[in-house]
Amino acid sequence: MVNESPLFWPVKFVETAGKPSLHVLDETQLPQKLHYIRVKNTKQAVMVIRQMKTRAFGQFLVVLNTFLLELNKMGTHDDVGARSPMPLQRRIEETAAALNASRPTFPFSEVTSIVVGWAKQALAQNLNLKSFLEKNIQGFLMGIRMKRLKRVEQIVDVIKKGNSVLTHCNVSGELAMASQICKEQNKDVHFFATETRPYFQGAKLTCWELQRAGAKVTLVADNAVGSLMADGLIDCVIIGSDRSCANGDVANKIGSYQIALSAKEFGIPLYVLTQPSNKIPTGEDIPIELRDPNELLFYEGKKIVSGKVKGFYPGFDVVPHELIAGQLAVDPSGR
Amino acid sequence: MMQNQFKNHSIILLHGVFAVDFFDQLKKKNSKEVFIMEGRPSLEAAQMNCRELLKHKITPTLISDNMAGFLFFKNLVKEVWVAYQVSDTDGAICDIGALILGVLGKRHSVPIYLSPSNRRTRFLGKEKELLSFKNKTVAPKGIRAYVPLVEWLPAEYITKIFTTKMDKSGEAYTIV
Numbered sequence: 327m328v329n330e331s332p333l334f335w336p337v338k339f340v341e342t343a344g345k346p347s348l349h350v351l352d353e354t355q356l357p358q359k360l361h362y363i364r365v366k367n368t369k370q371a372v373m374v375i376r377q378m379k380t381r382a383f384g385q386f387l388v389v390l391n392t393f394l395l396e397l398n399k400m401g402t403h404d405d406v407g408a409r410s411p412m413p414l415q416r417r418i419e420e421t422a423a424a425l426n427a428s429r430p431t432f433p434f435s436e437v438t439s440i441v442v443g444w445a446k447q448a449l450a451q452n453l454n455l456k457s458f459l460e461k462n463i464q465g466f467l468m469g470i471r472m473k474r475l476k477r478v479e480q481i482v483d484v485i486k487k488g489n490s491v492l493t494h495c496n497v498s499g500e501l502a503m504a505s506q507i508c509k510e511q512n513k514d515v516h517f518f519a520t521e522t523r524p525y526f527q528g529a530k531l532t533c534w535e536l537q538r539a540g541a542k543v544t545l546v547a548d549n550a551v552g553s554l555m556a557d558g559l560i561d562c563v564i565i566g567s568d569r570s571c572a573n574g575d576v577a578n579k580i581g582s583y584q585i586a587l588s589a590k591e592f593g594i595p596l597y598v599l600t601q602p603s604n605k606i607p608t609g610e611d612i613p614i615e616l617r618d619p620n621e622l623l624f625y626e627g628k629k630i631v632s633g634k635v636k637g638f639y640p641g642f643d644v645v646p647h648e649l650i651a652g653q654l655a656v657d658p659s660g661r
Numbered sequence: 662m663m664q665n666q667f668k669n670h671s672i673i674l675l676h677g678v679f680a681v682d683f684f685d686q687l688k689k690k691n692s693k694e695v696f697i698m699e700g701r702p703s704l705e706a707a708q709m710n711c712r713e714l715l716k717h718k719i720t721p722t723l724i725s726d727n728m729a730g731f732l733f734f735k736n737l738v739k740e741v742w743v744a745y746q747v748s749d750t751d752g753a754i755c756d757i758g759a760l761i762l763g764v765l766g767k768r769h770s771v772p773i774y775l776s777p778s779n780r781r782t783r784f785l786g787k788e789k790e791l792l793s794f795k796n797k798t799v800a801p802k803g804i805r806a807y808v809p810l811v812e813w814l815p816a817e818y819i820t821k822i823f824t825t826k827m828d829k830s831g832e833a834y835t836i837v
Contacts, residue, residue, distance in 0.1 A: 357801035518807070521791065521799065523701065523725035529792075529800040537801055545791055545806040547701040548727035549758030553812040556760060581727025583734050584761050591764045614731075616666075622725060625795050630699070631707050633715045636722040638696070640731045 334499025337387035495579035505541035574647030575609030583643035595651035609644030677744025763818025
């Protein structure tokens, strides 16, 4: 029996007294509080994405569920869609545009274009736009869920008995769920989690969910990875990814490149959880988000060094495909 | 170029806590872009290096320890200076994080120079040093932490070790 981590599916569509909203797990409150933020419209959805209240897969869920939110605000199935499809289609397109512009490195347009495509298909075939979109989005989400559950088994397969596994940032529940299966299989696995400055997702999220899953986990500083590898303390590395390229390069949380390169140097296999896409040719073509340096220079309102110091905060690294031993894929396009 | 913000091979990257005279020599290089790694868990490197650079009228740019790879990947790094505590012809003991920089330097053909540190640190830190940041807890209760503070940087990753001052050939020796 595997318990699902709250990070595996951190966004819920909720309807209370006829009013729809999204409940988005506020990952910035973990590990202290398991708190969900209520999102009522596209503007608020864009804010939770920009402010990194949820990350990676959670942002993908926010994007798809925001369409459901907007569709529900339009009324019942019978009186909307078939009767006045054009305003609804416009709203879908506006929602897509707002979500696409929320963070540059994320391939949201690859997902929103699917929804916009369904809207066009419904119009062309004179279908009820609202119910057609709802059914497609819900089916799409169900498919992704099943594929991710399948991928948990793939993660279990690459972890061998007695392995020490290094991970970076957070892979949204899948590693924690895999750890439970490894435990059932008596694999005696140990996890090392990097703290992942400046947001500490490794310390706050990965340690929390692995500990919750009953796994053995040790926190290390981002700069200790080379030492761990050189000392033979790591058998494999498993990380997530936020974007994939046609040539197999991926983008993932800042810090991933130096981990991948160190793993290659010390002969340690690196496995990446990916969402294959051929929309971008190579990692060089991925636009990398530069975030506000104050997110690095301050922590909870306190400056970390005194004086007039600048900061530089790229949000993501590119990991070239030649550094990756294996990609564990979930294809969001449904292929 | 990175969004036209920095020129290729323009950044001098500093890691570790350096002896004070290092900054006099660095000033002579007239580099506009000096980047500092924050140096978890103590952040001592960030604090000491930033203070010395500001004293020498150099405005430092701080990055997290996991951001060095990005700078290398974008071909922005000109050279790396790492503070060491003890050295011999096989390598040097440096602040934790030096090995990652060595691997990056080797891959990207960027020189890794070593200059003396003005301190001797413990080999291992206390778990609580990593479990909090600026006195705020960052990890859940009960989590264990492994906190190496120094590491061995083998000679294959080092371009040159300087003993006291970097620009006097008689006081420096090359090990690779």
